[in-house]
Amino acid sequence: MVVVDWEAVDMLCSLEFWRMAVCWTLSLLYSHLYLLLAPRLSALFPSLLGPTPPRFPRRRFAPGPSSPIQRPLCVVTGASSGLGAAAARALAAEGYHVILAGRNPQTLIKTIQEIKKHDQNACVEAFQVDISSIHSIMKFESSIKQWLEESNLHPSIQLLINNAGILAKSCRVTADGFDQMMETNYLGAFFLTNIMLPLLKNSPVPSRIVNVTSFTHRSVSHVDINMGNLARENLHCLSTLGKYQFAQTYEYTKFCTLLFSYELHRQHYVMDPASKVSIMAADPGAVATNIMRELPPSLKRLAFLVLGFLQLLQSPEIGVDSIIDAALAPPEASGRYFFGAKDATEAKYACGDGSTATQWRECKSYLFWSKDQPELLLLS
């Protein structure tokens, strides 16, 4: 008997599915073509296209004998699966003390066991945090501070990787009143970064923030970021057709993450020469992870099949390269967008225009303004 997967049929008939299938594939192809052709075309026509984009080889952390940081400390959010788990594994192998941050203690412990199975000397810890909750992020930050004190470690962190993300199929509203995908993918990372900045700035050695974005940001056609637009009712959460525009919302969260990275770079690297914090955006490309877990399994399989056929699908171990390249690049690569494997980057300088600064201010004032949580005011 043939069983029809009506959920998959329904999705196949939706505009959002075709947006994902067509726009996202074209965006991905564009990213790969740019990576392949930009250096060649720049070398052929330097006066027309500018100099060949520089490459930033990885640099391993090498502490001096008297350095207060002998093993750099790194926080990876969404480290319980996919790219986050792969990043935690790779950074532990690079000599980092890695804090795996995630919402599910069982999967975090499982990931730690897997890392330890391959590398008994890996220095890894698990901390619980729900990135879609401001309250949970605040609790997370206090736990880290307490742990640093109790472990007699320097009160600083050297690397923050904002990786946690979801592709939500339906509109869900968080306790903070935001669209869940928007808060998980962008607002939570925004808040976590702000709250962790003092620890990053307190580092006696250069520190780094890596924001994981996506090629899908290229499909964003209309940009109007302000306080009102970040509220759930304006976040494509409820369209006139009553359907959640999940593909558009996902693209938008990744676009915001990219602008946020550029603005962080402008504020903390360009405008503040004394700052030792550098900021990178990393785009892993298409990777076979659990990111499509909410889509009907048959469509997920179809997507992997097509991407595999086009040779665009990578394993998490390969896909994570752009994140690790960004994490280990020299500080002068701050403000860059890393895409592709092994020290290949897409050259793109930070756009220090008004839109990123406005978005920054709007988001900051919105998050730090709360009648119900007056303590947040202290952070503004």
Ligand SMILES: NC(=O)c1ccc[n+]([C@@H]2O[C@H](COP(=O)([O-])OP(=O)(O)OC[C@H]3O[C@@H](n4cnc5c(N)ncnc54)[C@H](OP(=O)(O)O)[C@@H]3O)[C@@H](O)[C@H]2O)c1
């Ligand atoms: N896979 C791709 O093709 C691709 C392409 C471009 C960009 N990215 C980005 O890469 C990042 C990692 O995704 P992935 O592909 O590795 O997918 P994944 O396997 O689904 O991993 C996502 C991780 O985020 C965690 N997470 C989700 N919601 C969270 C929350 N509220 N609080 C804390 N952690 C939360 C998940 O934890 P649970 O296990 O508890 O849910 C999981 O560990 C995402 O930002 C994604 O947008 C992925």
